[in-house]
Amino acid sequence: MRAYVLVAMVIGLFLTSCAAPPPERPGVAERTVNPSFVHGTDHGGIDRLAATVVSDAQRYWAQAYPAAFGGPWHDLDGGFFSVDTAGTGSSPPCSSSASEVEGNAYYCQSVDAIAWDRTALLPVLREHYGDAAVAVVLSHEIGHAVQQRADLTGGEPMHLEATADCFAGSFMRWVSDDRAPHLRANPDQLDDALRAITVFRDPVGSGDEHGTAFDRVSAFQAGFTGGPGGCPDLRPSSLTEPVEPDPNAALDAAMNTAGAERFFGELVTARGARWTAPRLGDCPNAPRPVSYCAAPPRVSTDREALEALRDGTGDQAVTTLVASRYAAAALAQLGRPVTGAAVNCLTGAYTAEQADLSPGDLDEAVQVTLSPDAIPLDSRRSGPTTAFDRFAAFRSGALGGSSACT
Template sequence: MRMLGLVALVIMLCAGACTSAPPEPARVADHTVDPSFVHGTDQGETDRLAATVVTDAQKYWAMQFPATFGAPWRDLDGGFFSVDANGTGAPPPCAGDVHDIEGNAYYCATVDAIAWDRSALLPVLREHYGDASVAVVLAHEIGHAVQQRAGMDASGGAVRLEHMADCYSGSFISWVVDGHSEHLHISPEQLDSAMRALTVFRDPVSPNRTKDTDAHGTAFDRISAFQSGFVEGPRRCADVTGKSLAAPAPDNPNMPLDDAMRTDHVSAYFRDLVARRGGQWTPPVVRAAPGCPEASGPAAFCAQPPTVVVDRAALSEPYRSIGDQAVTTLLVSRFALAALTEMGRPTTGAEAGKQIACLTGAYTAAQPALSPGDLDEALEIVLESDAVSRDAHGTNSLTGFDRVAAFRTGAVGGAPACG
């Protein structure tokens, strides 16, 4: 039996009794498809959304598969299965019991079918990441059906197959964002929220994570593959290697907040960068808020005199919720802005924001003994916080998707790739 799936470790953000009703999901379908073709459907809103996603995804591949692989597309022979993992009904294909699918969605290659848990996985995704996250997840499973039809196997490793499925998911979502889907529409804000789901459903940090049969890769790996498909289309997905930027290694415990706020190594990195570009580095003084009028957020840069203003209380929140590398990343972004100033580069507007995020990625990848966990923490704060790409006026012009794309450019290509 071969099963490829999300292996979704569902994280409930509202623990215990909530004092207020959850917000309405950010909807991506004004008109949904009748889910009567889905085995076991309860005809509810969640299954209607899932049915709409897989319907439009198969329409997408009916057009793209021949162009990509030179053969016609075939809709899934084994169909689709909606499961109440808390129930007692018959299990879907590739599962011995209904409880086996709890918090999960998967593609079952032996019968060419996709199953999802409508009782825990999809409702949690909708509540915390919006309806677009359901589209991302189910498009990933359709991606495994694409692999099966293209004759791809696991010879390159399970992680590579998962990254390729993320890439295929990205290519479909891009088609939706561009307005070509019959039923679905996804805004930039909805896309950012859906990408956060990929950062949650990542592998535990482990030296052997690439050897696990159900490995999916780090958050950085998954987002990178998704964005490759989104930007470059499905042909790009065959080039996905499954190799991680950070060497597999156990994550280290968080260092104390004050240690995470140390910037000696950061300043030395940007001193050398500015010197290579023919500039003169003046190390910014790091001091506590308040700062200059344009200073805003947990960390800010003031050009006259060069100063990085930090709000320790504000930095303690990403430190607690994400980790020490999130704090480092926020500070690095301000040193990146200082470097742009010293090199005479533009420091305001969207292009400056991209340069800041790119140089932040370059520094992150250049850190000695960078662990996958550290890289994921950096990626998460880049996606979550517009403070990373704020320009000299304290203004952000980038979506989370754009910040991450620029960050990845620097992380993979180093500072020269930032221009």
């Protein structure tokens, strides 16, 4: 049984971080499938969406599995189970009671079935991250069924979860390429799905098996860009060592620019240019919460907005966002275009070089990279148009260093 996420974490994060209802998002289903084949369904909108996702996912694997792993695909023998965890319905496979499924979606290997909580998991995902988040959760669980068929179930738990994330990414690429019978996904919806994945990272120090946000989003993107064939070869990054969670640093400590000035100064001078460290100061009409102005080089900060970011995401989110504007300054002083891809790549390189970087810190950096706060880079607001692109660039720098960026 591979549980996807615990409701306590999901609900807790939403209640503490969302002061206002999230904006309504467009659906991903052009038309839905009748969920009558789902055991325990109430025939409502959530189950119609879930039934549509698993139907299209099985159609995808009927095409993709033979090429990736040889042999034919066969649909799940044990079927699909929708569970009303607030009611008194019967328990699905691999659970002793309906309440045990609360907050979960999982693949039950012993009977080749998938179950989901239609009361406390899928509706919350849909409300806060849109239909694409539901599609990612359920296609991840079908990814575990792929592992069963391809005899890939003997690895370490974290590797199995990364592989399932990768399989989900390959399916979502098929959907975004308009090849699915019922589903469509635009770039904004994919970005919502990536943000949802960061919520499902394992708590630092928990010893759980799903992995960090960095590894989960990396695995999803590997499947999205490379297809399912390379998914079994994925391995987690070695950027950090497991540590116990540490408290947030004070805002002034998180905004300390000494490390960024040193890192980017050495980068610029090593390439034969002169480094002038930007000064903290106001930029005309600067977008919040942090902006870079080229002449003279300045970094404008909004303390109130950064305090909210620190409280909501973490101190490393502030450090990463401020460092990204120093990356923009380095590119400008090297005479390079200040593009979003280069800025995010150099920010990833800087983040990975921090000596005290913990898994929790890295995940906070990932969260802010995926957030809209990362978009404005300078007065021209140049940058990648999607969170997907921002993370891909950040990851290149984190794993490849600054040489991968300039």
